[in-house]
Amino acid sequence: MRTTFLVIVLLLMRNDAWSFVVYDDSKIWNQDSITFYFLDGTSQQKNEVKRFSQLWQRYTGIKFNFTNKKPSFFNFKKFYKISFKGKNNESTNGAINGLIQFGNLSDNIIFRKTTILHEFGHMLGLAHEHQRQDRPNYLDNKQLVTACMKNQQQSRAWCNENLFKKFYKKVFIQSEYDPNSIMHYDISNITSKDSETNSNIPESLNNSLSFTDKFYIAMLYNPKLDKKTLKKMHKQDIREQQQFEAKANAE
Secondary structure, three states, rough: OOOHHHHHHHHHHHOOOOOOOOOOOOOOOOOOOOEEEEEOHHHHHHHHHHOHHHHHHHHHHHEEEEEEEOOOOOOOEEEEEEEEEOOOOOEEEOOOOOEEEEEEOOOOOHHHHHHHHHHHHOOOOOOOOHHOOOHHOOOHHHHHHHHHHHHHOOOHHHHHHHHOOEOOOOOOOOOOOOOOOOOOOOHHHHOOOOOHHHOOOOOOOOOOOOOHHHHHHHHHOOOOOOOOHHHHHHHHHHHHHHHHHHHHHHH
């Protein structure tokens, strides 16, 4: 059923579209469920991944199954492994037997939620919003790379690859640029809020899924969700996010 819908989407979208949610339609999942195998991690870490990733399940309609067992040799469905080791937070992209690494989760639960949602977005096939070809000119400032290296203590290559580099690939879904997307880095956080490079960068809200994130991910995976229902669900999410952040900031 998902395959049929994707074909319809492809026919409806312009072939010369450069804005995106997904670059490669082969990275889109064609499964009703995805199993995630925890390779390590504490009970708290695992429970937060299960808890926060529910938001993606809500809009994709895909069931996420989590287990501490090892993948079966006779497992014919694509799956993901999850590890909390390493130095970075990163994920392979899309519907493959992939790996999500949460090696640098924040002490702040709000940022932990943001990171988990962001990496699960990659798992679902999404790319970085701030690296799209039609991004605003202020993101083309090379000083962002220097500020990124200083504040994130990352290499120039990492900052170029994950922040500054643009993607010029064609895509099959057209969306407007969304600075509030969960797939968009909070530039002020990456380069530090005191950085002079942030003077021309407008404030964005990237702590959870934006309405555009939800609209397009539902278009891909859960087309039964109409726009009216999506708006109602989004309002509920906003209230819950506000309560979540208020509680987190009070602790």
